[in-house]
Amino acid sequence: MNTISVTSLFGHYEVKFISDIKATIERIVQENPSHLLIDSKIMNMYGDMFGNANKFTSKKTIAVFERNKSLDTVQSYIRFLLRHHVKKNHMVIVVGGGLVQDIGSFTSHILLRGIRWIFIPTTLLSMADSCIGSKSGINVGKYKNQVGSFHPPHAIYIDPQFLQTLPRDMILDGNGEIIKHAIISGGKTYDYLTKHLSNIQTNTTAARDVIFQSLLVKKKIVEEDEFDKGIRRLLNYGHTFGHAIEGYTKNSVPHGIAVTMGMDMANYISVQRGLLPQKEYKRMSGLLHQNIPIAKFPIKNIDTYMDFLSHDKKVIGNEVHALLCRGIGHVESIPVKLDKKLKGDVKAYVIAYPEIRSRALKNYAIKYKIAS
């Protein structure tokens, strides 16, 4: 249970669970000229682990703001690396969450037509979800994630100790994707993940196991469809409706929480369309709403929301290929027309939200608490 090996078109790579991060980095730096790209907050909190003892060829901190996930940031980082004489055989060590991963992965992909990088995820979302799958996404002006690449890291080192200092919102953020993996997978994985989710911050072993199981779900899917042409679309469950929430709220709702809301919306719409039994909907809703710290649904103008929906990457013609749900373990890509019916469903959900939420939190038999 210490290693996950992922098969990619570009070669195998491994996720290793470790607890001696300082020694691991020292070893990497000894073996390769290495450039450090690190979340500025992590550098402040864990500086002695990364900053002092090691001899990096270059060090760059990055402030985690959505506006920094731009081609301009990538270009300025590339100029920085070129000034520091980066070569094809060098390594970029990327430390942080998804945003730093995106910049590190994409930069490593296009610089010198591809150099190696190592990822040390420090958020729950990046540990349990984004670290595998090769994808990066960079914003272009108002267009989110419209540029990107497939460039898996040389290796991933996960040390759950970083979770202990993670703010609650960012735990919920990661939970969103873990719950997504749980619902997509169903069965024992669903039971296991939802049962242990609450212990992540207090128990390193639980954290490791949950991350491990979550990554196994994703591994199976991305190995089958690395380039997002078929089954990988399942991973967009909750994302179509979630992205539109992120767009509408200008990213004030964190990604994983928007995805959690998106899953509840997708499920609600699945019920409206006779795909999902009410009982199964309520069971998931009880789980999902524990992970939504937002009492008031943030969408007021339905037309604006529909406009964000219609700009989703999964839109072809007048249809969005939404991930709907027929039950736990039964998520399915279904073309949904961007029509009055969908607008009606969205409106109905927005109106019903307070009731859905209160019922979900009160009446559902909560066997476990998320992020206690």
Added chain:
Amino acid sequence: MNTISVTSLFGHYEVKFISDIKATIERIVQENPSHLLIDSKIMNMYGDMFGNANKFTSKKTIAVFERNKSLDTVQSYIRFLLRHHVKKNHMVIVVGGGLVQDIGSFTSHILLRGIRWIFIPTTLLSMADSCIGSKSGINVGKYKNQVGSFHPPHAIYIDPQFLQTLPRDMILDGNGEIIKHAIISGGKTYDYLTKHLSNIQTNTTAARDVIFQSLLVKKKIVEEDEFDKGIRRLLNYGHTFGHAIEGYTKNSVPHGIAVTMGMDMANYISVQRGLLPQKEYKRMSGLLHQNIPIAKFPIKNIDTYMDFLSHDKKVIGNEVHALLCRGIGHVESIPVKLDKKLKGDVKAYVIAYPEIRSRALKNYAIKYKIAS
């Protein structure tokens, strides 16, 4: 002899020799929403073929200046395509030479994590060399080709009619890479290519055959080593010394001509190091100098030239992995120390250049003339 199929990690793609370009484009545009990216000169000269009859989703002309091969140009083109609602299933049709290819290929690679593109090369160099092999290169400030990708086109359509309006310098430019393929390959291919090279502009069948043979040499090498980790380095023959000439002269010497000069330098140094017999050197020099329209060698300051050499991508530590020559058909990657000895060799070449050139052009039995 009408199609070359190239195997790539990303799937097969085909080079098709055609003479009905207008109909070909109309067919593509009917099958896919298509965006045209085209050399502004080609648009001026052949506008009716590209501009009017077809219904492109968007059209963009690009002026062929080295400074336009930048990340800024790529970003502005990406914004343009996003404003024109580019989607994953769309096609970018790229018409022009290597520079337009670089921008089109790289943009298609990173936009939406990769969309399809079709290449219609209009220069000899792009027809006979750069159109296959997947590579793109983009400049970052003063750093040339330091960013790039491997993203083969969906298909390549070659129509040699474009050669008829190509200026002489650009014929020599393409000849440089064809001669490189001839020397790397040796044997019958060398004889065939060097014999027919002079007929390219006057005889469409000769042009087609020369381009075909030239691409076969490259195809064999890039199929074996798409990602430039081994044998593909052979294609850098002439490039190490040639790139430094381009750098030194701020690209006033066209690439293929700089490469031709670079091959002669590499051969001269190979002689100095006892690798290449004088007789074989002279034979190639006679061929190469017909393709160099520069009577005076453009390097004056040897130290500056050495500095450009030391910034070559193939430099590891204090050695440049130069492609030296043991004879026609025997090019080899050999680590060469960036030391006084190399500087001495370069200086000796620069001093000997007028004599080398005059001997090459006068005394060598010229069986064929290039670019008559």
